[in-house]
Amino acid sequence: MKQFTDQLGTVHTFENTPKRIISLVPSQTELLFDLGLEDSIVGITKFCVHPFHFKSTKEIIGGTKNVKYDKIKALQPDIIIANKEENTEEIVQQLSDICPVWVTDIVTIEENNKMIEDFGNLFNKRTNAQKWIDKINFGYQEFQHLVASKFEENAKQKVAYFIWANPYMVAAGNTFINEMLKINGLENIYDNNPKYEGRYPEVVINKMRIQGDPDFVFLSSEPFPFKDEHAFELGRHTHHAKTIFVDGEMFSWYGSRLVKAFEYFTKLQEKLYVYK
Known part of the structure; x- marks a missing residue:
């Protein structure tokens, strides 16, 4: 059993690495793909437009604020990825009856990188996660210098x-x-x-x-x-x-x-x- 804490401070316990993922946030869907988790993603929202082919290869479970509960339950997810701003507290609470709902809360680049680090640990993609964090930090430093x-x-x-x-x-x-x-x-x-x-x-x-x-x-x-x-x-x-x-x-x-x-x-x- 392993414990992980999301960005709202909620502690989640998993016996094994989550293998069936539903993402309720477009930008986080893109991140999960970039971390090498395409095969693990089973459901996305209608607003998850990147990568483009997902709309024909993944199950659409509604919008960010209007999800189809029965469709999500039928997909038998191990984890649902949500966000404090994009998804409502009511949705998070309701979906928590199906499986753990991991909620991110991001305003700063530091919080963004913490999310990537968390996903690396949570889904056993630490090397990929660190590569993206390094790319972001390098790009940020270069841009700051340019400005x-x-x-x-x-x-x-x-x-x-x-x-x-x-x-x-x-x-x-x-x-x-x-x-x-x-x-x-x-x-x-x-x-x-x-x-x-x-x-x-x-x-x-x-x-x-x-x-x-x-x-x-x-x-x-x-x-x-x-x-x-x-x-x-x-x-x-x-x-x-x-x-x-x-x-x-x-x-x-x-x-x-x-x-x-x-x-x-x-x-x-x-x-x-x-x-x-």
């Missing part, structure tokens, strides 16, 4: 990161997206803004000028499909902000995706430098 040496003029530019329209919602503090903005040297005008509560608050866009007046407005590719009309409308409520469509996966997907994210951020820094 400090080449794009230091971008630092402290103000940004508003929109994730939804009708109503307009943004990524605020205590989110992984906010951490990625900080890594890029950008100041999120909704981080610790006393006017708005929560991690993804609904905001009044006609008050952007007096509540931060950003230099850039980022429109995420997910979960909302922003269009040019949204960019135009938001731009009207700032003095001089440039509106940029950004890849939401690079800002909100943790796990092994960070390796690609640092490459994406390098190109983004070049774009911001031109716009400045």
Whole structure:
């Protein structure tokens, strides 16, 4: 019997290494694949789009917040991988009647790497896990050096990161997206803004000028499909902000995706430098 503790502090006990895995989080599905666990994954959500072939080779068990309980039970999983932000407490409690539900809680790169280390230990993929942690740390250090040496003029530019329209919602503090903005040297005008509560608050866009007046407005590719009309409308409520469509996966997907994210951020820094 081996005991492991997830990122909410819940202790899980396993007689053997879990062999049948259901993942309720797209970015963690990608990570499990990259750790070499494709054959162990038996169920995923409809939002788990990477790797692409999984949608035809794995059982779809619903969405991240609306799972099909009976379908999950029929798959006889040894473990279900969830996340505090992506999945509800009710889902976690309900699924715990089937098998252990491992819950991650990630805001920082350090917490991201701890998740990878945990998966390495949990699924006996320690060598693969360490390789990905090393890649992420190397990419992070290289990107930090690049920002400090080449794009230091971008630092402290103000940004508003929109994730939804009708109503307009943004990524605020205590989110992984906010951490990625900080890594890029950008100041999120909704981080610790006393006017708005929560991690993804609904905001009044006609008050952007007096509540931060950003230099850039980022429109995420997910979960909302922003269009040019949204960019135009938001731009009207700032003095001089440039509106940029950004890849939401690079800002909100943790796990092994960070390796690609640092490459994406390098190109983004070049774009911001031109716009400045």
